[in-house]
Amino acid sequence: MKIKEDKKDQAMVLIIEGRLDTITSKTLEKKFLTLMEAGEKNIVVDFTDMDYISSAGLRVLLMAAKKTAKLGGKVVLAALSDNVQEVFDIAGFTSIFTITGSQEEAMRAF
Amino acid sequence: MSVVMVLAYVLTRTRAYAAIMARKEIALNQQIGMILIFGIFSIYGTLSGIDVMGAIANIRDLGPAIAGLIGGPWVGIGAGLIGGLHRYTMGGITYIPCSISTVIAGLAGGLIYQYRKGEFVGITGAVVFMALMEAFHMGLTLIIVKPFSQILPIIQNISLPMILTNAAGMGIFAFIIHNLMRERETQRTKELIESELSVAREIQMSIVPKIFPPFPERPEFDMFAVLEPAKEVGGDLYDFFLLDEDHLCFTVGDVSGKGVPASLYMAVTKTLIKAKADIMLSPAEILFQVNNELCADNDSGMFVTEFLGILTISSGDLVFSNGGHNIPYLHRQNGEVEALPKIPGLALGVMEDFEYVCAGVKLRAGDSLVLYTDGVTEAMNPAGELLREQRLENILREFGGEVAREEVGRILHGTRQFMNGASQSDDITILVIKYLGPKQLEFRLKNKLAEIEPLARAIESFAAANNLPEQAIFQVNLCLDELLTNTISYGFPEGGQHEITVGIVLQGGTLVITTHDDGLAFNPLEQAEADVSQSIEERPIGGLGIHLVRNMMDEIEYLRESGQNVLVMKKLIK
Numbered sequence: 304m305k306i307k308e309d310k311k312d313q314a315m316v317l318i319i320e321g322r323l324d325t326i327t328s329k330t331l332e333k334k335f336l337t338l339m340e341a342g343e344k345n346i347v348v349d350f351t352d353m354d355y356i357s358s359a360g361l362r363v364l365l366m367a368a369k370k371t372a373k374l375g376g377k378v379v380l381a382a383l384s385d386n387v388q389e390v391f392d393i394a395g396f397t398s399i400f401t402i403t404g405s406q407e408e409a410m411r412a413f
Numbered sequence: 414m415s416v417v418m419v420l421a422y423v424l425t426r427t428r429a430y431a432a433i434m435a436r437k438e439i440a441l442n443q444q445i446g447m448i449l450i451f452g453i454f455s456i457y458g459t460l461s462g463i464d465v466m467g468a469i470a471n472i473r474d475l476g477p478a479i480a481g482l483i484g485g486p487w488v489g490i491g492a493g494l495i496g497g498l499h500r501y502t503m504g505g506i507t508y509i510p511c512s513i514s515t516v517i518a519g520l521a522g523g524l525i526y527q528y529r530k531g532e533f534v535g536i537t538g539a540v541v542f543m544a545l546m547e548a549f550h551m552g553l554t555l556i557i558v559k560p561f562s563q564i565l566p567i568i569q570n571i572s573l574p575m576i577l578t579n580a581a582g583m584g585i586f587a588f589i590i591h592n593l594m595r596e597r598e599t600q601r602t603k604e605l606i607e608s609e610l611s612v613a614r615e616i617q618m619s620i621v622p623k624i625f626p627p628f629p630e631r632p633e634f635d636m637f638a639v640l641e642p643a644k645e646v647g648g649d650l651y652d653f654f655l656l657d658e659d660h661l662c663f664t665v666g667d668v669s670g671k672g673v674p675a676s677l678y679m680a681v682t683k684t685l686i687k688a689k690a691d692i693m694l695s696p697a698e699i700l701f702q703v704n705n706e707l708c709a710d711n712d713s714g715m716f717v718t719e720f721l722g723i724l725t726i727s728s729g730d731l732v733f734s735n736g737g738h739n740i741p742y743l744h745r746q747n748g749e750v751e752a753l754p755k756i757p758g759l760a761l762g763v764m765e766d767f768e769y770v771c772a773g774v775k776l777r778a779g780d781s782l783v784l785y786t787d788g789v790t791e792a793m794n795p796a797g798e799l800l801r802e803q804r805l806e807n808i809l810r811e812f813g814g815e816v817a818r819e820e821v822g823r824i825l826h827g828t829r830q831f832m833n834g835a836s837q838s839d840d841i842t843i844l845v846i847k848y849l850g851p852k853q854l855e856f857r858l859k860n861k862l863a864e865i866e867p868l869a870r871a872i873e874s875f876a877a878a879n880n881l882p883e884q885a886i887f888q889v890n891l892c893l894d895e896l897l898t899n900t901i902s903y904g905f906p907e908g909g910q911h912e913i914t915v916g917i918v919l920q921g922g923t924l925v926i927t928t929h930d931d932g933l934a935f936n937p938l939e940q941a942e943a944d945v946s947q948s949i950e951e952r953p954i955g956g957l958g959i960h961l962v963r964n965m966m967d968e969i970e971y972l973r974e975s976g977q978n979v980l981v982m983k984k985l986i987k
Contacts, residue, residue, distance in 0.1 A: 323478070365952060394960065394961060395943075395952075398946075
């Protein structure tokens with residue numbers, strides 16, 4: 304998995320490439336913590352190039368959502384593939400996250 | 414004259430005739446038979462003669478002369494004696510020279526036979542001999558019969574008809590004999606060529622595998638092949654064998670030239686391929702080695718076009734190399750027909766140290782690989798048109814979904830239909846390998862999280878080979894990830910290396926997934942259901958994995974069996 308950062312006016316954009324599983328989600332968790340320590344509370348996670356997510360990935364996203372909520376910000380998810388969308392549906396995450404079709408759309412959520 | 418023809422015909426039907434033709438010694442009873450036949454013919458010659466002023470114009474000498482020519486001096490003299498004695502008893506003024514001449518005709522014929530060592534003298538020779546014989550007969554009569562003044566007018570009248578009739582009779586007989594001899598000669602040459610061809614065909618057919626299915630214990634692929642040799646064997650070959658449990662090597666080739674040399678070269682090529690093929694070598698390296706062996710001491714200038722592929726059975730990955738052979742077709746499960754990538758390569762046996770190249774393609778369950786020789790694409794119809802690749806593609810497009818045997822049958826039928834009765838000028842070889850995909854997968858992993866991703870790759874490959882829907886495989890991988898992560902993270906508190914086994918079996922439309930581990934007894938089904946309706950603040954972090962598994966799998970069963978956790982899951986494939 305690779306994470307690319309793209310700082311925009313409204314939010315920090317994280318573009319995730321590859322698999323988000325038990326091993327790689329730890330990297331993402333650290334990234335979130337670093338960003339929040341640096342004061343970022345609005346985060347967009349772009350899933351265009353992410354082809355896999357397990358519950359470990361969901362957990363990290365949930366943790367990030369909880370923390371940003373406390374800071375008065377939020378995590379917006381963009382461009383989920385059908386398979387990933389289904390994982391979110393089954394996990395009941397669709398209702399607790401703002402999910403958008405694209406990164407551009409995600410920017411309008413702030 | 415018709416009697417001459419009948420005689421010639423009857424003679425050719427006898428066993429003695431065969432001996433005459435073969436220039437073998439004629440058995441005594443055959444000699445006696447010939448003496449009698451030609452003796453009687455000689456008598457007939459006398460009886461059918463016309464009385465000319467007390468002498469008989471006749472063809473009496475003809476029988477013994479022929480007997481001598483084809484049976485040797487004894488047969489000739491024997492027949493001559495019969496005819497001569499008969500003539501002797503009839504009297505008349507010429508009875509003495511006539512009788513003597515008849516015996517001499519037999520003797521002279523026999524001497525010619527001996528001089529030519531039993532070989533028939535030929536039409537012209539026989540006719541000239543007969544004419545001279547009759548001239549001698551006339552001369553002898555003139556000398557012996559007295560008074561000269563009485564015999565001279567008779568001879569003047571009789572000699573020309575005698576010479577002509579006998580020469581003509583001999584001509585007809587010799588013509589028939591000669592023709593039959595030539596016919597027989599042609600027949601023999603034909604038989605010789607045909608026996609050579611049948612040897613070639615036998616070599617060819619005995620060396621290619623003909624038992625289908627060749628690997629009944631392997632449900633992952635189905636194959637069938639035909640090799641229909643042309644009348645003049647063209648040296649086609651095909652072969653297939655397993656390099657190991659997971660690799661099938663197969664080849665199709667076509668030797669330049671025809672007949673026995675081609676079939677021997679084909680046998681050598683096939684043997685070399687089998688000897689050189691090795692799991693450690695790529696198809697290009699195998700062709701390289703076989704080519705060098707064929708080039709060494711290749712004075713015949715023969716060569717062979719060869720396509721060679723190695724199929725990884727578990728994944729459907731095909732790697733191939735080509736030495737100037739027709740590019741096979743990939744007949745996809747959805748009916749699409751595509752030629753394999755065209756790669757360069759010289760025919761084998763042409764140039765030493767030639768470097769061959771490889772290319773690859775992935776087969777999916779239901780795809781067929783169609784290999785053939787130019788006997789198919791260069792099959793000719795009565796109008797002289799070739800079948801060509803385009804028509805072969807059309808034949809392939811007309812069907813789909815058949816087993817390999819039927820697919821081969823369809824192609825062969827299509828080819829024959831195009832040929833429409835025209836003769837087959839080259840061998841026709843068709844080999845179809847239908848990939849059915851692996852039906853099961855077994856994967857062993859250590860209790861390390863990093864080993865989950867390779868498992869996912871193996872499952873994806875298995876799924877691709879079986880055309881399984883991507884979504885189902887995503888879910889299977891996710892569930893295994895969740896379960897194995899739990900097992901690896903919490904199942905072995907004391908650490909150490911453990912092995913976890915994952916088995917996947919495709920049973921019709923259902924994937925049956927089984928995991929075995931020797932970690933702490935843990936039944937994931939006993940975990941409480943996650944409440945997915947809670948708000949973001951209420952949701953506990955964790956407990957989602959099992960929830961995902963429960964929702965994504967169609968059936969889950971847990972067993973604790975001889976110290977192992979056994980989990981059997983079923984996933985329906987739409």
